[in-house]
Amino acid sequence: MISRVLSAELAEHAGQRVKVAGWVHRRRLLKSVSFLIVRDRTGLTQAVCSGELPVEESVVEVTGTVTLSPQAPGGVELTSPELAVLAEPAKAPPFDLYRPTVPAALPTILDHAPVALRHPALRAPFEIAAASVAGFRSALDGLGFTEIHTPKIVASATESGADVFGIDYFGRPAYLAQSPQFYKQAMVGVFERVYEVGPVFRAEPHDTARHLAQYTSLDAELGFVRDHRDVMSVLRETLAGMTEEVRRRAAPALTTLGLTPPEVPEEIPSIHFTEAQEMTGEDELDLSPAQERWLSEWARREHGSEFLFVTGYPMAKRPFYTSPDPGRPGHSNGFDLLFRGLELVTGGQRLHRYEDYLAVLGERTEPYEGYLSAFAHGMPPHGGFAIGLERWTSRLTGAANVRSATLFPRDLHRLAP
Amino acid sequence: MISRVLSAELAEHAGQRVKVAGWVHRRRLLKSVSFLIVRDRTGLTQAVCSGELPVEESVVEVTGTVTLSPQAPGGVELTSPELAVLAEPAKAPPFDLYRPTVPAALPTILDHAPVALRHPALRAPFEIAAASVAGFRSALDGLGFTEIHTPKIVASATESGADVFGIDYFGRPAYLAQSPQFYKQAMVGVFERVYEVGPVFRAEPHDTARHLAQYTSLDAELGFVRDHRDVMSVLRETLAGMTEEVRRRAAPALTTLGLTPPEVPEEIPSIHFTEAQEMTGEDELDLSPAQERWLSEWARREHGSEFLFVTGYPMAKRPFYTSPDPGRPGHSNGFDLLFRGLELVTGGQRLHRYEDYLAVLGERTEPYEGYLSAFAHGMPPHGGFAIGLERWTSRLTGAANVRSATLFPRDLHRLAP
Incomplete structure (x- = not known):
């Protein structure tokens, strides 16, 4: 069994096959390729995927090969990924969690703190x-x-x-x-x-x-x-x-x-x-x-x-x-x-x-x-x-x-x- | 001004004139000499005194010379002490705090916790x-x-x-x-x-x-x-x-x-x-x-x-x-x-x-x-x-x-x- 690697440690594992776990922070669907950004407690990991991807805030494990990629967060990304969904959200977040600036006012944030x-x-x-x-x-x-x-x-x-x-x-x-x-x-x-x-x-x-x-x-x-x-x-x-x-x-x-x-x-x-x-x-x-x-x-x-x-x-x-x-x-x-x-x-x-x-x-x-x-x-x-x-x-x-x-x-x- | 030394550090100051501060843990009045045992957060210090001594739980500063003494707690004691009383207790403790075994039952201890x-x-x-x-x-x-x-x-x-x-x-x-x-x-x-x-x-x-x-x-x-x-x-x-x-x-x-x-x-x-x-x-x-x-x-x-x-x-x-x-x-x-x-x-x-x-x-x-x-x-x-x-x-x-x-x-x- 491959044990989990945190986003912040990913670059230390270049060339290896590792498992990252976290929440789907964002999906980016392009014409021929799609990117899955996974958020864990230490940061973000980008996985290069294809086809349908789980919605934002799904809990996932992604096993893939750590590959150098200057454009990716941290300079590495996961390629040839295998994806497992651990939990699917039943509701959408009150606002998009992936936007750099928080697009919500304080009462909304407090009402939806979790x-x-x-x-x-x-x-x-x-x-x-x-x-x-x-x-x-x-x-x-x-x-x-x-x-x-x-x-x-x-x-x-x-x-x-x-x-x-x-x-x-x-x-x-x-x-x-x-x-x-x-x-x-x-x-x-x-x-x-x-x-x-x-x-x-x-x-x-x-x-x-x-x-x-x-x-x-x-x-x-x-x-x-x-x-x-x-x-x-x-x-x-x-x-x-x-x-x-x-x-x-x-x-x-x-x-x-x-x-x-x-x-x-x-x-x-x-x-x-x-x-x-x-x-x-x-x-x-x-x-x-x-x-x-x-x-x-x-x-x-x-x-x-x-x-x-x-x-x-x-x-x-x-x-x-x-x-x-x-x-x-x-x-x-x-x-x-x-x-x-x-x-x-x-x-x-x-x-x-x-x-x-x-x-x-x-x-x-x-x-x-x-x-x-x-x-x-x-x-x-x-x-x-x-x-x-x-x-x-x-x-x-x-x-x-x-x-x-x-x-x-x-x-x-x-x-x- | 001499700064304070803790009981546990006293032996490191042999031969020096230092100040110890704490509570009078016990007085021992013998015929020609009296011992004042001072308690601080790290332990006990013995001072060799003469004459009247402040009662137990008085808050004192004792300035004295650190002198080797195998019988004293920690192997050293204070000689030629000068004593300053910072506070005198208004009441006696509910039991003797200097006895090795606590001579009181739990309700008494809890009622008098401070x-x-x-x-x-x-x-x-x-x-x-x-x-x-x-x-x-x-x-x-x-x-x-x-x-x-x-x-x-x-x-x-x-x-x-x-x-x-x-x-x-x-x-x-x-x-x-x-x-x-x-x-x-x-x-x-x-x-x-x-x-x-x-x-x-x-x-x-x-x-x-x-x-x-x-x-x-x-x-x-x-x-x-x-x-x-x-x-x-x-x-x-x-x-x-x-x-x-x-x-x-x-x-x-x-x-x-x-x-x-x-x-x-x-x-x-x-x-x-x-x-x-x-x-x-x-x-x-x-x-x-x-x-x-x-x-x-x-x-x-x-x-x-x-x-x-x-x-x-x-x-x-x-x-x-x-x-x-x-x-x-x-x-x-x-x-x-x-x-x-x-x-x-x-x-x-x-x-x-x-x-x-x-x-x-x-x-x-x-x-x-x-x-x-x-x-x-x-x-x-x-x-x-x-x-x-x-x-x-x-x-x-x-x-x-x-x-x-x-x-x-x-x-x-x-x-x-």
Whole structure:
């Protein structure tokens, strides 16, 4: 039996008889000859056939002789083919998957995701996402982090209170976790340095191009930091690991989309919130989307960097567990990372002393009992960050909508497929 | 400023002045001298002190001279120490974390997880789990798989119907996904080979030592298989990758627990369901726990293997998407993998033709619409498997209860911490 060869490996087998398997990407019927283009996970193979050919998206095995052909994809094609059809499609795709440019709008793509994502240009972002996550993990593994898995069902909607999904948990009310924040902090007490890649849930009532009801959060948290600057330094290493792995693992996807991943500078430029406000001439407690775009453009122009840290956000706009900046009253050791005009990462140093938590929570300690117990038993200065995977991928690929970087998005309107 | 050195690296710095940071694991106060044992993520460091010492679980930095001392852990200790306390515990731990054997029962450990898991013997299973997941991924990455992230909120409780958690999804009913089964199958049409590591949810009404309401499922699915045997072969590679990575990354945890990971044989022995029934003298549609234990013991005795495949389970006991065995009516191309007396993995070949799905589902196609669309557009023969991470880790560590391999278990009674 001849074993299968992948499209990308075909040229290594010139002159040999091999088997290629995949989907019929396209048929081209000429007068005296016909071409069958087969798509597998590594690319396309052309087979020179004659007569009737199976329709597009048929699943086929083609056994043939690998023959040099400068015009064929990859410089080789299969001649004298024998064809076996493994499965025939019962329906035609919602649009032609072989056209270089996707001839469909986002709702059509999302409605038909299982078939639409077969289009190489629509599949590519997910190959970039997979490589990014691999880079996130390898960077943190190299820095002594331990991967953890924490509960997605929680007893109280503690972190923000709003935008939370309720569950019937054996007849009791419970909620879907909005982040692994409390658990990753508690686990700093056990492992010192932890990360988690997992789903988080936001009952986001706004229908925008950048919000999802479920997204994949890349979370990290580390102990024994001096302050937020040590966290930013680990984040810089992590981003460098992510882009490196994208280059290494997702080269074909980058080619398909015509992309080059960003350079992560040795030192990502950083600006304090108050300076950012002065430069942009506004005076609010947060940065507007327009300010974020302006600052990103400024960092690119002045520092040649597509990344920019904004540090020292006002305490009033950061969650209760944020550590204040001891040198600047009202400001925090919390930061955001802007990437290509958009906030990509939120992070910072956290409070670590039990008495500080009691002070900020006041009377409201009861729903935080399990969380607080970690601090009652001695916790080091620590901090961390969270990267939204789909947001990262959509920025990297230049997608206008985060849903183009989500296999099966969930939002206000969409619960299927 | 002296930068931090980890306990495990201390011996490399003999004669130097270094800083160690961690938790006070134990104080030992003798007449003329006192010892402070500091615990960090890599082990213990002894410092020779005098006078009052901070209580256990205080977070400290100790700067001292690395001095050879055969009696100390790692053969070195810190002398002439300067001590800085970063945080003091407000409460005493529920039990002494420095005792070699854990002096507490499981409910106490689970109730106090943020501090209890600091005990090296209780932390070790999670280091083994993290290494196992890394091995799962690296094995599959090496075989051309793509990592995916699929929705955990679904529109209908389709796979089994029972044991599902209901959610209020923007006023509409929805459910927590019991597995990524349908999504991973659909994504075979896009990536050919996919895996996902993520939470799955079972509203499991039984309070047993092996069931959880949320667990971490290691899922894989691959296309262009001959039949279930190709899936079993990939599973064998995956298990070998997992044990290899446990040996490589979790050596200290293995030492702490006194464990050796199992050998994964080049070929895992396999037995057909009907033979298994004949050997154990029973005649049901499934294997009982007692039969599973007997068969595992038999595989160890006869084949020197801690793993055993049971193939050809009756169609009546497998899910509707299971491919039948064309050679044995009533039997499937589904398998289980037994490991140390327990079912660890379920897998098999799936149906891949649209018409086969229409035939098995009959009138019930409506809730499966999104799922079926993948098959309507041409799908190759495929199959896959799912490994329960916590079950794997608890078998590997010899834990009597799967909760010992779960950071924060969720079950019928437990929703916190």
